Amino acid sequence: MVSIDHVAHRLLTYIPYVLVLIDMRYEGVKCGKDGSVDSHMEMGKKLLAAGQLADALSHFHAAVDGDPKSYMAHYRRATVFLAMGKSKSALPDLSRVIELKPDFTSARLQRANLLLKQGELDEAESDFKKVLKSNPSDKEEKEAQSQLMQADEIQRLVAEARSSFSSKDYETAAAQLDTVIETCVWDAASREMRAECFILMGETGKAINDLKAASKLKNDNTQAFYKLSSIYYNLGDHEMSLTEVRECLKLDPDHKQCYSHYKQVKKLNKQIRSAEELIEEQRSACATL
Numbered sequence: 001m002v003s004i005d006h007v008a009h010r011l012l013t014y015i016p017y018v019l020v021l022i023d024m025r026y027e028g029v030k031c032g033k034d035g036s037v038d039s040h041m042e043m044g045k046k047l048l049a050a051g052q053l054a055d056a057l058s059h060f061h062a063a064v065d066g067d068p069k070s071y072m073a074h075y076r077r078a079t080v081f082l083a084m085g086k087s088k089s090a091l092p093d094l095s096r097v098i099e100l101k102p103d104f105t106s107a108r109l110q111r112a113n114l115l116l117k118q119g120e121l122d123e124a125e126s127d128f129k130k131v132l133k134s135n136p137s138d139k140e141e142k143e144a145q146s147q148l149m150q151a152d153e154i155q156r157l158v159a160e161a162r163s164s165f166s167s168k169d170y171e172t173a174a175a176q177l178d179t180v181i182e183t184c185v186w187d188a189a190s191r192e193m194r195a196e197c198f199i200l201m202g203e204t205g206k207a208i209n210d211l212k213a214a215s216k217l218k219n220d221n222t223q224a225f226y227k228l229s230s231i232y233y234n235l236g237d238h239e240m241s242l243t244e245v246r247e248c249l250k251l252d253p254d255h256k257q258c259y260s261h262y263k264q265v266k267k268l269n270k271q272i273r274s275a276e277e278l279i280e281e282q283r284s285a286c287a288t289l
Contacts, residue, residue, distance in 0.1 A: 037066040041073060048080060056080050064093075071100040075107055087114050087186060105136045109144060116151055119180075119187025121158070125151045154180055161193065170197040188218035195227070204231055215247070222248045226258050229265065238269045 044059030060077035067073060078093035091114055097107040112127030128148040131140060157180050164173035174197040180190045195210035208231060215224040225248035232241035242265050248258035 037063050037070065037073070040066065041070075041076065044076060044080075048076070048083075053080055053084050057084070069100060071097045071104060071107075074100070075104070078107075078110070082110075082114075087117065090114065103134060105131050105134050105140050108134075109136075109140055112144070113147065116147060116154075117184055117186045119184040119190055121151055121155050121184075125155075150183060154183055158190070161190075165193065165197065168200075170200045173197050174201070186217050188214040188221065188224075191217070192224065199227075199231070204235065207231060220251045222251050222255050222258060225251070226255070226261065229258070229261060233261070233265060238265055238272060241265045242269055 040059040040063040044056045044063065047053075047056035047059065057077065057080045060073060060080060063070060063073035064077055074093040074096045078090040078097070081087070081090035081093065091111065094107050094111040094114070097104055098111065101107075108127050109131050112124045112131065115121075115124035115127065125148060128144045128151065131144040132148070136144060157176050161173045161176040161180065164170075164176060174194050177190050177194040177197070181187060181194065184190055191210040191214040195207040195214065198204070198207035198210065208228060211224045211228045211231075215221045215228070218224070225244050229241045229243075229245035229248065232238070232244060242262075245258050245262045245265060248255055249262060252258070
């Protein structure tokens with residue numbers, strides 16, 4: 001399985017070359033309203049090439065603030081976000097680039113790849129097809145064709161996994177989702193479905209790993225925290241169960257399932273602590289005799 005850190009590392013390796021190609025392709029295009037914006041762009045590009053991502057990001061923030069209609073400022077900032085592993089932050093910038101310059105195929109292809117990794121298959125396919133209909137370079141055309149074929153294959157696997165799950169063939173469904181997640185590494189929905197397979201298969205450890213990942217990949221994922229709390233409760237780990245259900249209630253204090261479960265776990269946890277304190281007091285009393 002390809003990790004997020006591995007993706008970010010590969011992006012960072014190719015960034016200096018990508019920037020050179022972009023500068024050559026769009027040579028002469030001004031991206032700033034004044035010298036200060038151009039200065040931030042140049043400094044940001046140098047810092048990015050040197051791997052100083054946080055400093056580069058600050059300059060590209062300033063460039064975007066100085067000229068919100070600079071598609072290159074948005075693209076460069078998106079590139080930094082990607083190198084930092086912050087795909088969710090990169091997507092709005094890439095979308096803004098495409099809005100400002102619809103024929104910027106590099107940005108559209110980059111967005112398509114991110115959407116594919118997030119499991120947004122219909123949107124990704126749409127972008128790949130638009131890249132192919134534009135005037136892409138040979139490399140971009142080859143990549144778009146390959147990724148479009150992969151997106152179609154993932155669509156088929158997701159449909160098969162749902163069918164296997166409906167047929168209660170959880171082992172097959174989990175195996176199909178393994179392949180999906182190898183490509184859609186940031187797809188919370190596929191991880192949640194695989195977690196449900198693991199739960200029904202009795203593989204609670206694997207289910208916990210998927211649910212923890214899903215809780216980070218999807219904003220306000222109260223259901224993932226509720227399921228985590230329930231699993232820990234059934235395992236007898238009431239402290240962890242309490243921790244996870246509290247995370248759910250931080251996101252939604254009125255969540256009925258989480259609130260009901262919270263009261264149940266809190267009451268049981270209090271009883272366990274009281275019992276443990278009583279046992280400890282009895283041990284101490286016996287030790288003094």
